[in-house]
Amino acid sequence: MFIEPRMEKKMGHRSGWIEVICGSMFSGKTEELIRRLNRAAIAKQQVEIFKPSTDVRYHEEDIVSHNRQRIPSTPVDKARDILELAGVCEVVGIDEAQFFDADLPAVVNQLANDGKRVILAGLDMDSQGRPFGPMPTLMALAEYVTKVHAICIQCGEVAHYSYRKVPNEEQVLLGEKDSYEARCRACFLAES
Ligand code: ZN
Secondary structure (H helix, E strand, C coil), rough: CCCCCCEEEEEECCEEEEEEEEEEECCCCCHHHHHHHHHHHHCCCCEEEEEEECCCCCCEEEEECCCEEEEECECCCCCCCHHHHHCCCCEEEEECHHCCCCCCHHHHHHHHCCCEEEEECCCCCCCCECCCCCCHHHHCCCCCEEEEEEEEEECCECCCCCCCCCCCCCCCCCCCCCCCCEEEEHHHHCCC
């Protein structure tokens, strides 16, 4: 279980940092993001949450996890938009980070340099098993990386691949449970 670092004031200004929560589909990434953001809110910290406007799965403005937890969020078109919209908040949550453009690592670095705690959740690999978008860079820049795992639908082992049941050449395919399943390495290799 991830234990939050203390937000201490050092020499008159707060020191920020970056946390990445990554894993396959059905691994509980968004649940873990929501858990951390809820705890920050309980600690009376001001929280702002963003997601890419391409992610319109269930609801226009809320982050919704598979177990239907819900938290209000702001959809943004470009990573740079977050710099302006984050304002004076102390904690910035970003969901579906893999869908953002290549500016996201520089943006979250800036937010952390400005004293904010930044928590990102995203798919570390696409359905071909390739590192996804800005995620590898974000994982390198982060102080804390948590990789969460799903359970393989085929055999019950720990899974870290998002296997696409419906053939599609595009890296980004929205609208999930019907199209994907979590698979372990052996079961992923068996059919790809
Ligand atoms: Zn398996």
